[in-house]
Amino acid sequence: xxxxxxxxxxxxxxxxxxxxxxxxxxxxxxxxxxxxxxxxxxxxxxxxxxxxxxxxxxxxxxxxxxxxxxxxxxxxxxxxxxxxxxxxxxxxxxxxxxxxxxxxxxxxxxxxxxxxxxxxxxxxxxxxxxxxxxxxxxxxxxxxxxxxxxxxxxxxxxxxxxxxxxxxxxxxxxxxxxxxxxxxxxxxxxxxxxxxxxxxxxxxxxxxxxxxxxxxxxxxxxxxxxxxxxxxxxxxxxxxxxxxxxxxxxxxxxxxxxxxxxxxxxxxxxxxxxxxxxxxxxxxxxxxxxxxxxxxxxxxxxxxxxxxxxxxxxxxxxxxxxxxxxxxxxxxxxxxxxx
Amino acid sequence: xxxxxxxxxxxxxxxxxxxxxxxxxxxxxxxxxxxxxxxxxxxxxxxxxxxxxxxxxxxxxxxxxxxxxxxxxxxxxxxxxxxxxxxxxxxxxxxxxxxxxxxxxxxxxxxxxxxxxxxxxxxxxxxxxxxxxxxxxxxxxxxxxxxxxxxxxxxxxxxxxxxxxxxxxxxxxxxxxxxxxxxxxxxxxxxxxxxxxxxxxxxxxxxxxxxxxxxxxxxxxxxxxxxxxxxxxxxxxxxxxxxxxxxxxxxxxxxxxxxxxxxxxxxxxxxxxxxxxxxxxxxxxxxxxxxxxxxxxxxxxxxxxxxxxxxxxxxxxxxxxxxxxxxxxxxxxxxx
Numbered sequence: 001x002x003x004x005x006x007x008x009x010x011x012x013x014x015x016x017x018x019x020x021x022x023x024x025x026x027x028x029x030x031x032x033x034x035x036x037x038x039x040x041x042x043x044x045x046x047x048x049x050x051x052x053x054x055x056x057x058x059x060x061x062x063x064x065x066x067x068x069x070x071x072x073x074x075x076x077x078x079x080x081x082x083x084x085x086x087x088x089x090x091x092x093x094x095x096x097x098x099x100x101x102x103x104x105x106x107x108x109x110x111x112x113x114x115x116x117x118x119x120x121x122x123x124x125x126x127x128x129x130x131x132x133x134x135x136x137x138x139x140x141x142x143x144x145x146x147x148x149x150x151x152x153x154x155x156x157x158x159x160x161x162x163x164x165x166x167x168x169x170x171x172x173x174x175x176x177x178x179x180x181x182x183x184x185x186x187x188x189x190x191x192x193x194x195x196x197x198x199x200x201x202x203x204x205x206x207x208x209x210x211x212x213x214x215x216x217x218x219x220x221x222x223x224x225x226x227x228x229x230x231x232x233x234x235x236x237x238x239x240x241x242x243x244x245x246x247x248x249x250x251x252x253x254x255x256x257x258x259x260x261x262x263x264x265x266x267x268x269x270x271x272x273x274x275x276x277x278x279x280x281x282x283x284x285x286x287x288x289x290x291x292x293x294x295x296x297x298x299x300x301x302x303x304x305x306x307x308x309x310x311x312x313x314x315x316x317x318x319x320x321x322x323x324x325x326x327x328x329x330x331x332x333x334x335x336x337x338x339x
Numbered sequence: 340x341x342x343x344x345x346x347x348x349x350x351x352x353x354x355x356x357x358x359x360x361x362x363x364x365x366x367x368x369x370x371x372x373x374x375x376x377x378x379x380x381x382x383x384x385x386x387x388x389x390x391x392x393x394x395x396x397x398x399x400x401x402x403x404x405x406x407x408x409x410x411x412x413x414x415x416x417x418x419x420x421x422x423x424x425x426x427x428x429x430x431x432x433x434x435x436x437x438x439x440x441x442x443x444x445x446x447x448x449x450x451x452x453x454x455x456x457x458x459x460x461x462x463x464x465x466x467x468x469x470x471x472x473x474x475x476x477x478x479x480x481x482x483x484x485x486x487x488x489x490x491x492x493x494x495x496x497x498x499x500x501x502x503x504x505x506x507x508x509x510x511x512x513x514x515x516x517x518x519x520x521x522x523x524x525x526x527x528x529x530x531x532x533x534x535x536x537x538x539x540x541x542x543x544x545x546x547x548x549x550x551x552x553x554x555x556x557x558x559x560x561x562x563x564x565x566x567x568x569x570x571x572x573x574x575x576x577x578x579x580x581x582x583x584x585x586x587x588x589x590x591x592x593x594x595x596x597x598x599x600x601x602x603x604x605x606x607x608x609x610x611x612x613x614x615x616x617x618x619x620x621x622x623x624x625x626x627x628x629x630x631x632x633x634x635x636x637x638x639x640x641x642x643x644x645x646x647x648x649x650x651x652x653x654x655x656x657x658x659x660x661x662x663x664x665x666x667x668x669x670x671x672x673x674x675x
Contacts, residue, residue: 186386215600242602258600
């Protein structure tokens with residue numbers, strides 16, 4: 001099956017008064033239909049920039065400086081502004097962070113949903129559009145009555161589900177959900193995630209879930225991509241990530257998770273995330289890494305596959321060590337476990 | 340010795356409307372004693388709307404209870420004046436959820452630390468004030484030279500939240516109320532802040548009330564836990580017992596809904612009856628009954644607290660065979 005989403009070498013920079021911040025630096029990933037990918041990282045690592053870049057919604061002083069985002073067989077970066085507007089929601093949908101606060105308080109839910117349909121399909125009959133809205137509401141487990149309600153009449157979880165309903169109106173192939181449950185409590189969070197799961201099965205679309213809660217990732221996604229300072233550090237299946245993380249940053253992330261066994265043991269990741277304006281040379285993680293080597297301070301590690309699995313890691317520990325070895329010719333370098 | 344802070348049958352209702360008066364009970368009949376002698380960490384857990392922030396506001400004296408009384412060292416806090424009130428204000432401190440909102444962007448962070456020192460006249464000279472600030476910042480694991488003189492936007496969320504803890508620490512409080520202190524910081528920084536809170540309790544003898552909806556961190560940091568739902572205590576006791584062997588159906592639902600970072604522990608062991616009842620404000624019986632999978636005829640009357648064992652109690656008729664516990668005696672069950 002061909003991948004439904006291909007992101008190739010995506011580059012985004014923000015131009016600020018104090019210099020250029022490379023928020024995304026050559027991000028490459030693929031997603032198959034029906035796959036759920038989790039994108040994790042600390043705040044400022046570029047997760048939300050990634051989502052916005054895929055939607056082509058980066059605003060100045062930010063700029064998309066290169067790369068491709070291919071959904072199905074369309075390169076979104078090559079589309080005209082009008083073509084991109086049509087593609088949003090019908091090819092790729094985005095549920096922004098705190099989406100539930102983005103509903104218009106003075107319009108009924110129904111009017112806001114019809115709005116979305118009209119923007120794509122002005123000729124659709126009112127009755128047809130309404131029927132589509134109602135079935136979207138039903139598929140996110142809301143009553144039809146919600147169509148006639150206002151945002152303030154709904155709870156946080158219900159508002160979040162309305163936003164999911166809007167995102168599926170035009171049956172997109174990819175849905176990006178940016179921390180959809182960060183303000184909700186655990187029970188509501190579980191309902192919203194189960195709704196997303198159910199939608200994904202119904203539409204067969206791919207989902208990118210952005211967040212920093214590894215627990216949520218363990219429960220929901222198939223693959224996890226770990227992001228740090230605008231680059232992908234590791235991309236693995238969720239099982240590999242939790243049982244055998246490869247990148248030192250991913251290892252620290254997994255180790256810092258609380259569990260019921262080791263009560264009272266807190267393991268943070270020492271050090272602070274680097275400023276994107278002043279990235280350390282070489283691997284961005286090198287000042288916080290416990291396995292740091294000389295090569296880490298001079299050369300940026302490439303994001304290479306780690307045979308025999310399909311996972312990819314950007315770390316010098318898994319190349320043969322010297323800078324030349326990272327060139328394309330030795331991509332199949334054997335993983336050397338130095339733990 | 341008199342307890343530091345004591346809540347006696349405290350109820351808080353918010354009402355609105357002049358003619359069609361509607362009221363909403365945020366907290367009903369809560370009794371709680373916080374002892375000064377043995378510093379502990381107690382968690383108050385619950386979902387949004389459970390009344391946990393109302394409880395924090397009451398403990399801090401920001402709002403007054405509708406009925407019931409709050410005592411500070413044996414004196415009703417609504418009658419405190421002058422010196423007594425100042426000492427209450429100093430000894431009961433808070434750390435709030437949002438580390439971004441509490442700073443004034445026009446001042447350096449020194450301001451946040453120096454204002455309480457001035458207000459409470461803790462230092463005679465500038466050098467002494469500076470020493471106090473240094474000491475507090477060091478205690479929360481920050482380097483004073485890196486922090487003082489900087490503006491809030493130059494610091495990370497984790498650093499700011501630790502400065503908030505340092506601010507509370509400058510005043511040498513007896514009780515710290517931490518309302519969701521880590522919910523807005525990254526997972527990797529959470530550990531640092533929780534560790535800071537714990538060392539505060541251990542090394543500085545501060546009792547901490549940790550208010551959260553995150554039961555995983557609650558389990559790791561606290562000794563005892565009180566689970567609230569719509570203003571009532573559902574379950575309380577030793578945190579190990581409550582988290583590992585939850586008894587009340589609501590606590591079980593909560594714990595089953597935690598997204599454990601563990602592939603062998605999946606969601607969905609408890610059937611989720613998630614739908615909030617439509618307009619279900621007016622329940623006379625158990626508050627959780629409309630969502631409870633085990634609902635019985637009895638549940639139309641409000642269940643009292645039943646004592647399950649030495650350190651655990653639940654407000655549910657499923658445990659009706661156990662001895663009843665008067666709400667006033669709740670604190671006796673909580674280990675310190």
